[in-house]
Amino acid sequence: MSADIEPFQAIAISRLAHQLKAQGRSIIHMEFGQPSTGAPRAAIVAAHRVLDTDGLGYWESPALKARLARHYRDAYGLDIDPERFILTCGASPALVLALSASFSPGDRVALARPGYVAYRNTLRALHMTPVEIARGAQDRFQLSAAALAALDPPPAGVIIASPANPTGTIIPPDGLAAIAEVCAARGITIVSDEIYHGLSYVGPTRSMLEFAPNALVINSFSKYFSMVGWRLGWLLAPAERLRRARALVGNLFLTAPSLSQHAALAALDSREELEGHVAVYARNRALMLEALPRLRLDAIAPPDGAFYIYADIRHLTDDSLAFCERLLRDTGVATAPGVDFDPVDGRRFIRMSFAVSTEQVVEAIERMVPWFEAQAATGRPVNR
Numbered sequence: 001m002s003a004d005i006e007p008f009q010a011i012a013i014s015r016l017a018h019q020l021k022a023q024g025r026s027i028i029h030m031e032f033g034q035p036s037t038g039a040p041r042a043a044i045v046a047a048h049r050v051l052d053t054d055g056l057g058y059w060e061s062p063a064l065k066a067r068l069a070r071h072y073r074d075a076y077g078l079d080i081d082p083e084r085f086i087l088t089c090g091a092s093p094a095l096v097l098a099l100s101a102s103f104s105p106g107d108r109v110a111l112a113r114p115g116y117v118a119y120r121n122t123l124r125a126l127h128m129t130p131v132e133i134a135r136g137a138q139d140r141f142q143l144s145a146a147a148l149a150a151l152d153p154p155p156a157g158v159i160i161a162s163p164a165n166p167t168g169t170i171i172p173p174d175g176l177a178a179i180a181e182v183c184a185a186r187g188i189t190i191v192s193d194e195i196y197h198g199l200s201y202v203g204p205t206r207s208m209l210e211f212a213p214n215a216l217v218i219n220s221f222s223k224y225f226s227m228v229g230w231r232l233g234w235l236l237a238p239a240e241r242l243r244r245a246r247a248l249v250g251n252l253f254l255t256a257p258s259l260s261q262h263a264a265l266a267a268l269d270s271r272e273e274l275e276g277h278v279a280v281y282a283r284n285r286a287l288m289l290e291a292l293p294r295l296r297l298d299a300i301a302p303p304d305g306a307f308y309i310y311a312d313i314r315h316l317t318d319d320s321l322a323f324c325e326r327l328l329r330d331t332g333v334a335t336a337p338g339v340d341f342d343p344v345d346g347r348r349f350i351r352m353s354f355a356v357s358t359e360q361v362v363e364a365i366e367r368m369v370p371w372f373e374a375q376a377a378t379g380r381p382v383n384r
């Protein structure tokens, strides 16, 4: 693994945020995309019960895979064989498996820029070649069938993310269908990251599998299910890739945590509690969108899902890392620099996560409005 992998800069911001907190400062954590709520109550009850009664060995829960198959029937109208689910320690290893089971070193894999930092770096770690397609607010930062059709030669694969990180934008059903069609015609394998499914403000999220039955889908209990630290996710692979993916998982990762698998089964039946979280995010999103003109951040694509605002700050800086650091030191609001998501244009963007409480969103806006006004008034860029 000699590939050149870049660090996740938001970690440096988070480290500074924790240092400032230890010095007594009041900090609002909007730098990471993680729910501030814990696991659903029923999941915690199940975990307590299992701790007292189960040896917690290597295990892949047949009941959880059957329940996930039911989830796909209920959410997407898809009939999936439970044996097609591979349980993993979150979506992160599922991504490694999906890429390793589908592509070879040297293969070109397309993705949108900006995009989740690990796509680019995992591809590089596996000695595959990321083909980044620059997208902006005008195309809602999303890939399209036309953009994939224009790639010459066609890439071996594409990573689709809808809702996306860092923008929260969703590809509508006709867009997914058109992408599926182009990929089928050009022999492009689709890896669809559906980790933000369930977190939508524009109606139900549709799975790529509805349009491309041979797509590889990755997902996780980290976001909608609010179970980040339980490290549980899944890969849904087509029959022809399953053998390779299973061989890889057995060697690289063995099994996902048994305790989390028991808890996740209960989480899948905790819809009312989880929908309560989505209602909070919807309120937070509305407050953020309302506040953006006061922050003079108007060049954004409003997020359809997930819990992020990806804002263009080019009128204030071309060094988003320095900007995030200054914003944090001056106001206590921690955000993520755009360079994590886009190595080219990300110097002029920041990502703010609103997966915090509504009170914290209100407080963050109160702190940021005068600070943004003051920075604009100086006429000098907020650089290092």
Ligand SMILES: Cc1ncc(COP(=O)(O)O)c(C=O)c1O
Pocket (backbone or CB within 6 Å): 033, 089, 090, 091, 092, 093, 116, 161, 164, 165, 193, 195, 219, 220, 221, 222, 228, 232, 233
């Ligand atoms: C788009 C996307 N995919 C995958 C992941 C990995 O999540 P996990 O490994 O916690 O399931 C994240 C985490 O933030 C993400 O934003």
